[in-house]
Amino acid sequence: MKKFTLSLLTLMLTYTLSAGNVFVLKSTKFQAPGVPELLKKVLAEGEAALPADTKPVEVYAGSVKNEPFASVFKKHLPGKKLEYDGYAVVVSGRKVYLIGNVERAVIYAANDFLEKQAGFYRRVRPVDNGTPGKKLALKNDAWFSNPAFELRGLAGFAYKRLHPDFLDWETINNYNFRPFNMKENAFTMDELVRRGYAIKHSGHAFYYWINNDDYAKHPEYFPLIKGKRQKFEKRNYSTKVMINVGNKEVQDLVVQRMFDYMEKYPETTMISMGMNDGTGWGDSPEERAMDDPEEYKRGIYSTRYFRFCNIIAEKFCKRYPNVQIFVYAYLTAVQPPNLKKLHPNLFVSLCTYRRDYKHRINDPTSSVNAYWNDLILRWKKFGNPVYIRDYILFGGSPAFDVPLLKILQQDMQYYRSIGINAYHSECIVDMPRPDASQEILSNYKGKGTANGRCRYYWHGMKMVYHLLGKLLWNPYADLEQLKAEYFQKYYGPAAKYVANIHNLISKRWDADPAPYIWNKYDTNFPQMLFAPEDMGYIAKQLKSAEAAAKKSGNKLFIERIRREKELVNNEYRKRYAAAQNILNVVPMKGKITIDAVKKHAVAAKSVINGFKTFERQSKTVTNSKFPAKIYCAVQGDNLIIVSEFDQKKIPVSFEKQENDNQVWKGNSTLELFISAGPAKAGDGYYQLIVTPLGNYWDAQLSRNAWNSKAAFSARKSKFKWEAMVVIPLSNLGYPADVKNFKLRMNFGRSIPGKEISSWTNGTFANESAFGVLNIKR
Amino acid sequence: MKRFFTILAALTIGAAGAIELNVNGSHEHIALNWKNTMAYPAFTVSFKVRMNKKDMVLPASVKNRGRILFQLNSGTPKAPGLQNIKIFFSVPSHPAGGYAGIQSSSKNHSGKEERIRYNVFWRAENSQVPTDEFVTVTLVYADGRLDAYLNQQNHAALHKLMTHTIIHAAPEYQMSFGGMGKRYSVPCAIKDIAIFDRALTAQDAKLLATGTKPQKIIGLLAYYPLEKNGNPAVASSQIKLKVIK
Structure with missing residues (x-):
């Protein structure tokens, strides 16, 4: 493995970075160099359409722990406190202070300031820039904002490494939780550290700690399945075979390897002990000794798995008491184990796999969700941090404006009310930006992914992921107002017509009583949803939207409506037509x-x-x-x-x-x-x-x-x-x-x-x- | 030759206005015979059932673990086509580990068996389906596909899409509710048995589950409320019901 040395840079310069003619970024200290880079881009997007004679504004950005930000914060927001990655904005004359509780929060602050005082609207999807405003209405003011959820994340699948544009977009949209697999660390860590993310591992990890190289000398490290020690069929996250968690040598070896890992990467704040992605548990006496016998009869391995995790945590956390251990409540271990307690450092990822998105998670009339809610509440009883791993990716198949936000908002409010403050959903990366490098293009997984699956998926789901960032920040925001602002700012004069299409889909969704569950065989949703007259109505709205965008002469709006038309003609019509003759x-x-x-x-x-x-x-x-x-x-x-x-x-x-x-x-x-x-x-x-x-x-x-x-x-x-x-x-x-x-x-x-x-x-x-x-x- | 059944006089009517089956050592079940004229099987069977938690668990010593809540059988089992549909409870000695299977079997033109199966966590503990209260079961069969609603949840939608080869309907189907004699009996309360000669939609299933009477749904052939007695509220010359003791 490539040895990777991290050194955190402290910039002690006093320099002026001109973001353009208007927003002039002044002195600051940043340990994460990616933060001022992105800040510069955001400010440039924010001023792109301001009148040429707009007077310059000095922008100061930095952490509330440093001066002058600590004093500015104290002066303008006395008695207030920033929590998690909260931020504050202070506007005084022609000076703007963007203050973060952590460095990357200055990006959130910048977007908020630009939206409130420069008519700007932040990036809605990774392929886009923000929508610039036409007038700067600078006004003395001071405000602060803390997030409701401490950890807010999306996974960006369909891409081999970390997509840099996706990382920029998620930072701009206030996401901060970027867990990654144990195996991805070299390139990944650099990209995350320079952007000020905390380093947290997640994902399936058994195959990482014990690997097929161990098999030749120690087959007993592997599970005994049907009388034979099985090694991994492949050495990656998708292998189905587990490890022999009952073997004491395995336990000691795993912990030793974790120590070695921490030596190399001391900035790690969460390390993964996720089981492999399958049901390949063994039946040797050692493995069976870890079980709850009743669970075993029902094909449940929660107690076996979490007993193992407790043993690992006990040994590991003696040396690293502040490092959390990521564990999965998933598939064969989704049920809470029959154990009195879990080690407090275990960070439980509860995977609400195939819940029903037509109902909020705690809706008692949905028997599917009642099952998940019961699990959530039982997991909470251990007192460990529990985070929800959601699946609004839907297998990447429906390229569709799925009207999820109302339900997701209710979910977020409920999670907060029961003390869950971490949420993460599966997602895929967007299509490449127009100026994407060859390297970026080559890392899309699968031919046609970039301009097929990723493209149409984001055409459909962009509003969900964009506004989910806002709801995770504040679950009690006025959703209708957020949506109205999104339509207005993102589509300009065409807003009304695009909103009409969305409202039609929402109406059909609400009227359809069937549950909506991620099922990779269920790709017929659009054809079930639309009534025969709907395509005609949508075509009419699109035509009006096109005319309005064209009349505005604004290339951004014209392009965005072109994409809406692409979505309707290629996805809605295609799927609708399959059932309409x-x-x-x-x-x-x-x-x-x-x-x-x-x-x-x-x-x-x-x-x-x-x-x-x-x-x-x-x-x-x-x-x-x-x-x-x-x-x-x-x-x-x-x-x-x-x-x-x-x-x-x-x-x-x-x-x-x-x-x-x-x-x-x-x-x-x-x-x-x-x-x-x-x-x-x-x-x-x-x-x-x-x-x-x-x-x-x-x-x-x-x-x-x-x-x-x-x-x-x-x-x-x-x-x-x-x-x-x-x-x-x-x-x-x-x-x-x-x-x-x-x-x-x-x-x-x-x-x-x-x-x-x-x-x-x-x-x-x-x-x-x-x-x-x-x-x- | 046509066969007719008569409804027996003695029925056990529970306090909730339903027929209580298999209590106090008895092994009753409800039998229904349907002489149909369908070209291809397209129908819906709906009923309400209450399973009590305490009755859902059997001692581990009991040998025969499978119990059948509902079964439909073809009157011509050797001919190709739909053979049976059933709802059974498996492993009832494990309160949190048992499950209900909803299954249909068919034979294709070559005589090969085709099976559809949905497993549901319907059990004494950690149940996806309510216990100690009435649940609306709506089984919809058409186009070789089985949709199985428990209240409003279609469990077919939670599973991989499975279908049978479409074959002509049998001239007769027999159904049983609550088991089949001593061996497979299930303690339960049953009411509101309704047969439709149409595949109901999700919207129809929702209406049934939320209190709409079957008479308001298109396609009703026969309806037995089983609240005061065993008489049909909507009768069909094709369908006869009786309680077997």
Whole structure:
């Protein structure tokens, strides 16, 4: 491992750094050189659009522990106190003092000052700069602000190391908790120390303290699984196999290696003992001796794991009493252990994996969240610091403005009320900034990540992560006001239209009773959410937003609206379209025959070409390999449907059956599922089945006493067949005097023993998958 | 030949206006027979059940650990298609370690078994599902997919998406509530059994769980409140219910 020597630099210069023409950064002492670098950038962003004749302002930035800041603070804010990484701002004439309880807090102070007195708005997402204001309204004032949560963090996945732009953005948005894996220390520590972060390790760490190199000489250090000592299948955080925590040599060796680590990196304030990411615990007598026997029977290893952590902490903390030990309450150890106490230095990361985001964490009506809340309260009883590890990353899949903030705010208020003051969520990094270096570009994990997954994810989720920073600072802030300010400042004259889109999504989210849980198989949320008319409404808002941004001439707003349009067109429409199938149906004249209907529908473009199947194993919707066409028309009160099915080399199955009996037995079939119209809404939907011999079955839901009063006919050849159904729409609840209306339905097909397929997604009798016929008569 | 059941006169009606099953050494269960005309199985079974904590734990010495709360069986078990759906309790000797399994089995065209399974922490301690109070169970089966709501929570949404191959419906299904005789009986109280010939949505399930009567939901075939007696509030010629002692 590369030896890494840290030396903290103290700048004792008196110099003037000009951030530009207006904000002139004056003397200060910084131990973290990255802080004045970022401060300079923030001030430059803040003055970018100020009038050229704005008089200069002297900016002094530093820690409240040093002069002149201690005196300034005492003079202007007597009796007040900064806590955690709180900050203060004092404006006196043309001097501004940015005072932090820790160095990096001056960045928070700078953003706050610029927002309050320079019309500025801070960076909303890592790819952006802040939005500059047009006027400096300097006013004598003094204020201070302390955070509610001591530790506030996001993890930035999808990138190999630490993304420097992501670190800058999170500092600007008042995040301060940047735990990292044991293995990442070389590059990572430097980037964090220079930015004034506390050095805290987290994550899966068993594989770090005992590694596969130990296996050759000491297989007994590894768990005994199914009679064999298993070594790690890979040496990184994702390995599933644990270590033999019951082995005394392992315990001593781990502690020794921790001591060695601290020698190298004495600035470490938290070291990790996270178990590996899996369920590979062993069954040797040594390992079993660490268990609670009842837990073991249920596949729970909390007591085993935390008994081990207590032993480690007892030995380690004798030498390092001020270093915390990160431990996981996760998967097989999510339950509190059956132990009287935990060593006080254990810092518990409770992973609320797959909680329901439609409800606050302490909502008793959500059985999912009630389970998590019960766990939180039981963990709290130990008295150890507990921090919440949340998962609002949602597997990185939904590129979507998920309306989480209302629930997250309620969660933050609750966590504070029960004494939890550390929170961290999974996240991914944003797409690269326009001037990103080759090095930055090369560190994105996976081809297409940068301009695919990261890009659209932040298009959708930027407001959540941006305002979450503010809510972690103050959970009782007025959320509606925060959102209004965000829309106004970030989108300018287009704000109203973007807010309208957000409000529509929020309305749909609130009206949908289903829970929302991170489930990597659940990527269908947008298509479940939107009503058929929503895409038209969103398009209209976007058009107005584009016009407003263009009229302003402001390139920032124009670009941001372009990204909104990209999100809607590439993500919302794509996912929505998967479940929305629309066919226009217009009147035909003349005699109704199969050939006449086909001819009319082709001319009128009322043809469905090809069906879909749902592939059970891969859980995907694919195109059916058997050609299928549906031709539609209306004439008077009648809806006319003709199907044309080709079974390729499979002979058409047909058996004479009694009408309204089990006509599907032994037959290829056409299946229609039609929603009841407004005059018969209580009927649900109707189902009609036709065979190649023209036998039929019709039912209201499954009740075949109902009579569709439809006419059925069919014709066939060896491998192909066609059917025609003429249905009086008034009998389905669509009044004859209504000329234009939408009718929701699906067309299905069965080739016995071979394939079921349908127009929209391969399913039958699934009302949420019905397509839409736009009927105009 | 059609079979009809008659409702037996003696029913145990609990104080809460529900049928109490398997108390005081008895092993009752409710049987329901459904002759249906569905082309493909698309239906919902909903009922309310109260499981008491004290009854959810069995002594470790009891050999047979699995107990069945609900079971639906196809009337043609050898034919391809949906075979059964059940809710069972596993490992009840561990108050905080047991769980409920919600499972459906089907046979595809080749006769191969396909299974859907959701495990739920429904048990005496640390339960995700309330005990000592009525819980609304809503099982929705359509398109080869099983959605299982306990109150408003759809447990299918908490699990990997699983489906069966869609096959035609059986002409008859039999259901039992509260177990099947002595071996698999579950002490519980049951009421508000409702059968719909439609796959209810999440919104419908929410309505049922929050007190809406089944008559207000589209697709109701039969409804047995089981509060004062075993008579149906909404009857169907296809469905017959009886209490088996």
